[in-house]
Amino acid sequence: MSKKLTSRAEDYSKWYNELVVKADMAENSAVRGCMVIKPYGYAIWEKMQAELDKMFKETGHQNAYFPLFVPKSLFEAEEKNAEGFAKECAVVTHYRLQNDPDRPGKLRVDPDAKLEEELVVRPTSEAIIWNTYRNWIQSYRDLPILINQWCNVVRWEMRTRLFLRTAEFLWQEGHTAHATKAEALVEAKLMNNVYATFAENFMAIPVIQGVKTESERFAGAEETFCIEALMQDGKALQAGTSHFLGQNFAKAFDVKFANKEGKQDYVWATSWGVSTRLMGALIMTHSDDHGLVLPPSLAPNQVVIVPIYRTDEEFAAVSEVANGILKDLRSKGVTVKFDDRDTQRPGAKFAQHELQGVPLRVAIGPKDLQNGTVELARRDTLTKSVVALDDLTNTVENLLKEIQDSLFKKASDFRDSHITEVNSFEEFKDVLEKKTGFISAHWDGTNESEEKIKELTKATIRCIPLEMKEEEGVCVFSGAPSKGRVLFAKAY
Amino acid sequence: MSKKLTSRAEDYSKWYNELVVKADMAENSAVRGCMVIKPYGYAIWEKMQAELDKMFKETGHQNAYFPLFVPKSLFEAEEKNAEGFAKECAVVTHYRLQNDPDRPGKLRVDPDAKLEEELVVRPTSEAIIWNTYRNWIQSYRDLPILINQWCNVVRWEMRTRLFLRTAEFLWQEGHTAHATKAEALVEAKLMNNVYATFAENFMAIPVIQGVKTESERFAGAEETFCIEALMQDGKALQAGTSHFLGQNFAKAFDVKFANKEGKQDYVWATSWGVSTRLMGALIMTHSDDHGLVLPPSLAPNQVVIVPIYRTDEEFAAVSEVANGILKDLRSKGVTVKFDDRDTQRPGAKFAQHELQGVPLRVAIGPKDLQNGTVELARRDTLTKSVVALDDLTNTVENLLKEIQDSLFKKASDFRDSHITEVNSFEEFKDVLEKKTGFISAHWDGTNESEEKIKELTKATIRCIPLEMKEEEGVCVFSGAPSKGRVLFAKAY
Numbered sequence: 001m002s003k004k005l006t007s008r009a010e011d012y013s014k015w016y017n018e019l020v021v022k023a024d025m026a027e028n029s030a031v032r033g034c035m036v037i038k039p040y041g042y043a044i045w046e047k048m049q050a051e052l053d054k055m056f057k058e059t060g061h062q063n064a065y066f067p068l069f070v071p072k073s074l075f076e077a078e079e080k081n082a083e084g085f086a087k088e089c090a091v092v093t094h095y096r097l098q099n100d101p102d103r104p105g106k107l108r109v110d111p112d113a114k115l116e117e118e119l120v121v122r123p124t125s126e127a128i129i130w131n132t133y134r135n136w137i138q139s140y141r142d143l144p145i146l147i148n149q150w151c152n153v154v155r156w157e158m159r160t161r162l163f164l165r166t167a168e169f170l171w172q173e174g175h176t177a178h179a180t181k182a183e184a185l186v187e188a189k190l191m192n193n194v195y196a197t198f199a200e201n202f203m204a205i206p207v208i209q210g211v212k213t214e215s216e217r218f219a220g221a222e223e224t225f226c227i228e229a230l231m232q233d234g235k236a237l238q239a240g241t242s243h244f245l246g247q248n249f250a251k252a253f254d255v256k257f258a259n260k261e262g263k264q265d266y267v268w269a270t271s272w273g274v275s276t277r278l279m280g281a282l283i284m285t286h287s288d289d290h291g292l293v294l295p296p297s298l299a300p301n302q303v304v305i306v307p308i309y310r311t312d313e314e315f316a317a318v319s320e321v322a323n324g325i326l327k328d329l330r331s332k333g334v335t336v337k338f339d340d341r342d343t344q345r346p347g348a349k350f351a352q353h354e355l356q357g358v359p360l361r362v363a364i365g366p367k368d369l370q371n372g373t374v375e376l377a378r379r380d381t382l383t384k385s386v387v388a389l390d391d392l393t394n395t396v397e398n399l400l401k402e403i404q405d406s407l408f409k410k411a412s413d414f415r416d417s418h419i420t421e422v423n424s425f426e427e428f429k430d431v432l433e434k435k436t437g438f439i440s441a442h443w444d445g446t447n448e449s450e451e452k453i454k455e456l457t458k459a460t461i462r463c464i465p466l467e468m469k470e471e472e473g474v475c476v477f478s479g480a481p482s483k484g485r486v487l488f489a490k491a492y
Numbered sequence: 493m494s495k496k497l498t499s500r501a502e503d504y505s506k507w508y509n510e511l512v513v514k515a516d517m518a519e520n521s522a523v524r525g526c527m528v529i530k531p532y533g534y535a536i537w538e539k540m541q542a543e544l545d546k547m548f549k550e551t552g553h554q555n556a557y558f559p560l561f562v563p564k565s566l567f568e569a570e571e572k573n574a575e576g577f578a579k580e581c582a583v584v585t586h587y588r589l590q591n592d593p594d595r596p597g598k599l600r601v602d603p604d605a606k607l608e609e610e611l612v613v614r615p616t617s618e619a620i621i622w623n624t625y626r627n628w629i630q631s632y633r634d635l636p637i638l639i640n641q642w643c644n645v646v647r648w649e650m651r652t653r654l655f656l657r658t659a660e661f662l663w664q665e666g667h668t669a670h671a672t673k674a675e676a677l678v679e680a681k682l683m684n685n686v687y688a689t690f691a692e693n694f695m696a697i698p699v700i701q702g703v704k705t706e707s708e709r710f711a712g713a714e715e716t717f718c719i720e721a722l723m724q725d726g727k728a729l730q731a732g733t734s735h736f737l738g739q740n741f742a743k744a745f746d747v748k749f750a751n752k753e754g755k756q757d758y759v760w761a762t763s764w765g766v767s768t769r770l771m772g773a774l775i776m777t778h779s780d781d782h783g784l785v786l787p788p789s790l791a792p793n794q795v796v797i798v799p800i801y802r803t804d805e806e807f808a809a810v811s812e813v814a815n816g817i818l819k820d821l822r823s824k825g826v827t828v829k830f831d832d833r834d835t836q837r838p839g840a841k842f843a844q845h846e847l848q849g850v851p852l853r854v855a856i857g858p859k860d861l862q863n864g865t866v867e868l869a870r871r872d873t874l875t876k877s878v879v880a881l882d883d884l885t886n887t888v889e890n891l892l893k894e895i896q897d898s899l900f901k902k903a904s905d906f907r908d909s910h911i912t913e914v915n916s917f918e919e920f921k922d923v924l925e926k927k928t929g930f931i932s933a934h935w936d937g938t939n940e941s942e943e944k945i946k947e948l949t950k951a952t953i954r955c956i957p958l959e960m961k962e963e964e965g966v967c968v969f970s971g972a973p974s975k976g977r978v979l980f981a982k983a984y
Contacts, residue, residue, distance in 0.1 A: 030563055031611065034561060036557070037556055042555050045557075063531065064529055065528070067521045067522075067527070067660055068526070068613075068660050069582075075589075076597070076598055082589075082599060087590075089589050090584045090586075091585065091588075094582075095580070096578070097579070097581050098578065099578075105568070105571060107564060107578055118601055119523065119582070120589070121560075132519075154560065156587040
């Protein structure tokens with residue numbers, strides 16, 4: 001904790017890696033690419049979960065749980081999906097260990113315990129779920145099915161980074177089944193909109209809603225909706241996706257239903273998910289060179305109270321006031337902690353809470369007791385003020401709201417000032433390298449131009465914005481005609 | 493839903509299996525031994541999770557998340573633990589699939605993607621967690637560590653049953669680290685007590701707290717505390733365990749700390765867990781030949797309102813009253829659902845809610861509107877009454893409390909009447925076969941007698957009760973001296 005954080009200007013990537021560890025959010029584990037999410041990080045994830053879960057339930061979804069393992073024969077049934085994930089699958093081949101005859105006290109895989117069929121550790125659950133839905137759906141009366149699951153998934157990524165890309169991660173995956181194409185499309189858009197609302201209102205992260213190009217779509221989807229955010233270093237981050245899967249999985253798993261006219265038809269599907277990657281988005285949107293900055297809605301502790309004292313008597317007097325504040329703030333629904341550890345000095349506590357992004361810090365010392373005041377420090381602006389004890393609850397309530405709004409505004413201003421319209425490929429490359437951020441440019445709609453641009457610049461089409469306005473133009477790369485601008489960026 | 497449930501008297505095991513499926517709680521999946529937890533079952537599990545999580549946090553614990561995989565070298569480090577779980581481990585050996593050259597469109601494990609070290613899918617997480625704790629603990633100031641994790645675990649059981657024994661299950665596992673033996677023992681007992689309180693107050697399941705004999709202990713523990721419940725068929729079910737692990741894992745993973753005197757010592761450990769097995773305990777404690785019976789605290793819907801109508805006008809009038817009831821009950825914190833589906837007739841709805849154990853059912857028809865009444869049906873007693881609309885909220889609140897208490901009392905009476913003191917082995921066998929339940933008998937404390945009794949009768953020592961009273965006696969099997977009675981039973 002004592003060693004200073006690398007600054008963002010110095011090395012953004014290093015700053016991120018250090019911050020995640022120093023703020024006690026997560027660390028690498030003994031398993032390649034898998035992380036340990038530490039209590040402080042997990043408490044933030046729990047807040048995200050609780051809010052999302054509420055939003056899912058309010059939109060009619062229920063939670064369920066499906067197996068961790070996907071038998072290989074099911075995994076390969078939807079070919080595009082299988083092809084998309086085959087290269088990064090953890091595969092269970094045996095179900096027993098035995099004593100190693102050559103190394104006393106050690107174990108080895110029991111060669112006699114080979115599974116008849118290998119099991120894939122789920123990288124996503126469409127296959128196992130649609131194989132299950134087949135038995136749940138006979139008629140239109142059984143539809144829609146609106147199910148979500150919170151779970152772990154495994155994708156054997158070669159290059160991993162805490163939260164942003166890990167071999168195992170936590171997520172939620174919604175899997176819905178519908179009688180009509182129109183209804184499934186409405187659902188896919190609705191859930192993308194839920195994600196956008198959550199990101200903006202709860203995480204204070206401005207996002208752009210759009211659809212992915214064919215090459216960036218989820219493997220097996222007919223349309224992928226997404227929310228795209230912009231990090232402080234000018235790189236985009238895909239923060240959530242919602243897929244319209246058409247009848248692909250229904251066909252692969254033979255899931256038919258009798259419609260109202262009594263005719264058999266394949267079921268229409270969506271799936272949608274957000275993951276612990278959102279933790280990375282949170283960090284890279286708001287934090288600064290002093291450490292984490294948390295929107296109050298996500299802070300495990302919105303307020304922390306630090307006592308300043310020399311003697312036991314002073315501590316007792318300060319504690320009494322602190323406990324009164326605790327009670328008042330809690331009655332208003334504010335989460336607050338009294339940091340009365342006697343193993344740390346106030347300065348060390350201040351540093352820790354700053355590093356961990358506690359939105360408001362209250363310090364109370366003997367002088368404050370005399371004056372009927374406290375010192376209130378605001379994490380996002382790093383400003384301090386002296387507040388009358390009588391006004392504290394009110395001030396805290398207002399400030400928490402103000403901080404939440406201010407973080408969103410700050411991030412929105414940054415994002416908005418980093419969407420640059422360009423009209424030539426030279427300009428495209430120039431902005432991408434010097435200014436960074438989203439580049440709004442005409443594109444001819446072909447995979448070839450998209451691939452070539454990616455090859456030459458490392459920028460990808462983040463999305464075709466839902467709110468794209470029609471505008472005649474020519475592709476920034478090929479010069480072929482285009483009907484609107486799409487958003488390019490380098491991305492996480 | 494239409495086919496009648498097998499009665500408990502006819503075939504208890506069959507009754508259970510049918511009930512789990514018909515009440516829409518869970519079903520078997522395409523993966524051997526792994527279950528799908530359906531939304532209705534999962535909603536009950538969520539209620540358990542929420543209450544337990546609250547209790548864990550109130551006792552100072554925080555949640556975190558550790559990797560799904562345990563490298564084999566870590567897994568084998570604590571030898572007893574490894575030996576205990578080696579025979580039922582799912583093992584990941586490869587990290588990629590590839591196209592099968594012999595079968596177009598199919599995949600096979602890529603032989604070039606063999607892991608250097610095999611990964612065990614966690615059957616429990618002591619190994620991965622204590623390997624992590626080593627880096628977190630230097631001094632007594634870093635202790636205690638009080639962490640819990642909610643996750644899935646895999647134990648490759650050969651004979652599985654929904655909820656009771658599945659290859660994959662959901663659970664929580666607490667893992668704590670302490671500076672002293674005494675503190676760790678207090679923690680292990682405290683959490684066992686939390687489980688007992690939860691089982692009794694929330695699930696309405698009476699339990700006996702005790703310690704396991706050496707042969708029944710968790711692999712790697714020095715003492716295993718447990719809560720034991722009694723199912724309706726007279727078999728016991730271990731509903732939760734809390735382990736005092738001594739310094740075994742600290743030694744295996746070299747986790748030392750500097751104590752207050754500056755001396756290095758190994759850290760003391762506990763671990764404790766309950767799982768989706770509790771769902772099985774819930775079902776087998778309260779349910780009847782008509783289906784599930786749920787204590788109100790665990791019911792996804794405590795009350796369901798069924799409208800009775802012929803015309804649209806009648807439906808509108810009934811709905812207005814129903815919506816008023818919804819509002820009133822919700823304002824009192826009662827979870828209530830208005831079952832206004834037009835695809836089902838009232839009779840079918842009644843049958844479904846009975847099967848799914850909704851504690852209270854309100855039916856409202858045109859006659860009720862005239863009389864200012866509703867019909868109220870109570871699931872646990874299957875009794876009906878006519879209640880004045882004005883009294884409904886009050887009546888429901890009181891009845892929910894009464895049902896919760898009554899279920900606990902009924903289960904307690906059954907359990908208490910099925911603890912039988914026996915003083916000879918003949919009597920032991922006789923009671924075990926004819927009366928069933930717990931048998932309270934003297935035991936000489938040897939593994940030999942315990943094993944022999946198990947071999948001859950299939951009864952195991954469920955626990956040495958914490959509240960065992962000292963009593964001179966002789967072992968029911970060997971005749972050797974004994975200082976108190978322990979509890980035997982056949983068990984799930």
